[in-house]
């Protein structure tokens with residue numbers, strides 16, 4: 001099959017949106033490393049159906065995900081499948097960072113956040129901040145420890161690490177290169193992510 005590809009750069013601290021057809025694959029890759037990418041997705045035909053970490057946890061009986069795992073919507077339908085994963089450490093427990101996080105925990109006003117990044121990136125769909133679904137935090141290293149606590153550590157991802165997702169329905173996706181620079185999450189330095197969407201010629 002003839003395919004072409006196109007790259008979309010997500011600037012450090014910002015988010016971008018794209019569309020996918022069922023059967024398309026997208027790779028989200030590190031540039032410099034240690035950069036978390038919060039990922040959300042909606043059913044393109046019905047934005048009230050979206051990728052849901054809580055439903056995914058129940059559907060696959062896991063709170064850690066990696067290659068081979070399917071992620072589910074709030075209607076308990078498969079929406080994406082992780083088909084390649086060079087890092088294997090992601091998070092499906094944490095909320096997106098938001099203005100409350102920076103204000104409450106760091107005393108900082110007007111810091112960029114993944115939640116507001118998604119509002120910006122999804123502006124054409126008019127998604128208000130309270131409707132942004134909880135994300136799948138690609139490359140995020142937040143291990144659950146044996147005593148039941150939940151750590152916040154630097155991403156283990158190195159330059160060139162990537163995750164490839166297969167769309168299981170027509171969807172609208174967005175990814176935020178997390179702007180968290182006040183906690184270890186992104187290794188102390190924000191960097192760009194690169195989105196490579198494989199587009200079957202028949203789908204164009």
Ligand SMILES: [Zn+2]
Nearest residue numbers: 097114178179
């Ligand atoms: Zn964030």
